[in-house]
Amino acid sequence: MTPLRIAMVNIPFRLPSDERQWITVPPQGYGGIQWIVANKIKGLLELGHEVFLLGAPGSPRTHPRLTVVPAGEPEDIRAWLKSAPVDVVNDYSCGKVDPIELPPGVGLVASHHMTTRPSYPAGCVYASKAQREQCGGGADAPVIPIGVDPSLYRPGDRKDDFLLFMGRISPFKGALEAAAFARAAGRRLLMAGPAWEPEYLDRIMGEYGDHVTLVGEVGGQERMDLLATAAAILVLSQPVPGPWGGTWCEPGATVVSEAAASGTPVVGTSNGCLAEIVPAVGEVVGFGTGFDEREARAVLSRLPSPAQARKAAIRCWGHVEIARRYEAVYRDVLAGARWS
Ligand code: UDP
Numbered sequence: 342m343t344p345l346r347i348a349m350v351n352i353p354f355r356l357p358s359d360e361r362q363w364i365t366v367p368p369q370g371y372g373g374i375q376w377i378v379a380n381k382i383k384g385l386l387e388l389g390h391e392v393f394l395l396g397a398p399g400s401p402r403t404h405p406r407l408t409v410v411p412a413g414e415p416e417d418i419r420a421w422l423k424s425a426p427v428d429v430v431n432d433y434s435c436g437k438v439d440p441i442e443l444p445p446g447v448g449l450v451a452s453h454h455m456t457t458r459p460s461y462p463a464g465c466v467y468a469s470k471a472q473r474e475q476c477g478g479g480a481d482a483p484v485i486p487i488g489v490d491p492s493l494y495r496p497g498d499r500k501d502d503f504l505l506f507m508g509r510i511s512p513f514k515g516a517l518e519a520a521a522f523a524r525a526a527g528r529r530l531l532m533a534g535p536a537w538e539p540e541y542l543d544r545i546m547g548e549y550g551d552h553v554t555l556v557g558e559v560g561g562q563e564r565m566d567l568l569a570t571a572a573a574i575l576v577l578s579q580p581v582p583g584p585w586g587g588t589w590c591e592p593g594a595t596v597v598s599e600a601a602a603s604g605t606p607v608v609g610t611s612n613g614c615l616a617e618i619v620p621a622v623g624e625v626v627g628f629g630t631g632f633d634e635r636e637a638r639a640v641l642s643r644l645p646s647p648a649q650a651r652k653a654a655i656r657c658w659g660h661v662e663i664a665r666r667y668e669a670v671y672r673d674v675l676a677g678a679r680w681s
Pocket residue numbers: 370371372373374376507508509533534535557558559560564593594595596597599
């Protein structure tokens with residue numbers, strides 16, 4: 342089949358520590374969508390397609406068939422897309438692309454990462470069934486989980502004893518509950534990620550500080566090392582008010598596939614997508630902080646081995662297979678498919 346020319350529109354954000362720079366793909370530090378876009382681009386390139394990346398000026402050009410378009414501001418992205426030399430646009434910008442502004446015949450597929458109603462449901466792909474339901478997407482709308490590039494995440498040859506939290510240190514992400522689980526299991530919790538709510542962090546350190554080591558926001562090798570050496574990652578998202586209003590529903594949970602690809606099994610709640618993806622690579626536990634020692638230790642003892650976790654991650658979420666599923670959706674849209 343003829344390769345496609347695909348515009349990938351990243352969600353454009355400037356780097357908080359230096360407003361002159363954009364958050365790149367892959368990101369310099371915290372950046373869930375940027376990692377998803379990076380893995381997707383890699384998979385599409387490996388399948389032989391040509392990719393134009395927008396919304397992340399300054400990103401590395403890692404392949405001859407990748408063009409990094411110097412358009413970061415939404416109006417610059419839209420202006421470029423008006424005469425885009427592409428077959429299809431895959432929009433990760435949460436609605437900054439308007440289908441009627443695209444050249445005739447160019448297809449639009451929107452990958453949704455929030456839990457509000459998408460601005461373009463007719464071409465929207467969801468990361469989980471839970472997200473699709475929360476967003477009011479029709480049962481005919483495609484669900485494609487978040488992919489992971491296994492070559493980026495090598496299982497460490499030495500596993501440590503600590504448990505890992507990696508994400509926004511926010512109530513809906515269950516950082517407090519992760520600390521409670523670690524204490525119940527008698528393990529240390531390494532907590533990595535940005536903490537934008539100082540009172541919440543103070544509460545965690547006040548109640549569980551003796552079991553928590555705060556690592557701060559991590560990127561590069563430090564991030565990879567943490568993912569590879571942890572005994573398990575805790576993804577205990579909670580059904581509490583989320584950042585976009587309403588009760589939090591974890592849409593895709595990038596860290597689950599990253600950790601599993603690093604040979605690190607997952608302890609997760611059943612919030613949103615987690616009920617769909619955690620059982621393949623770990624154990625599902627209840628909400629709240631009420632873990633007892635016997636239960637927490639039993640959960641850890643039932644986790645898959647590093648080799649099993651990595652194998653399952655590649656089988657379920659390998660980036661090339663995920664890109665292939667997206668390619669099928671691109672071709673459906675180009676053939677006129679729309680959904681509710
Ligand atoms: N992350 C990171 N550094 C940190 C904390 C998180 O690079 O200090 C990354 C993490 O590896 C993942 C992303 O940020 O790729 C978080 O994505 P996820 O879907 O798990 O959560 P959300 O997008 O809801 O924050």
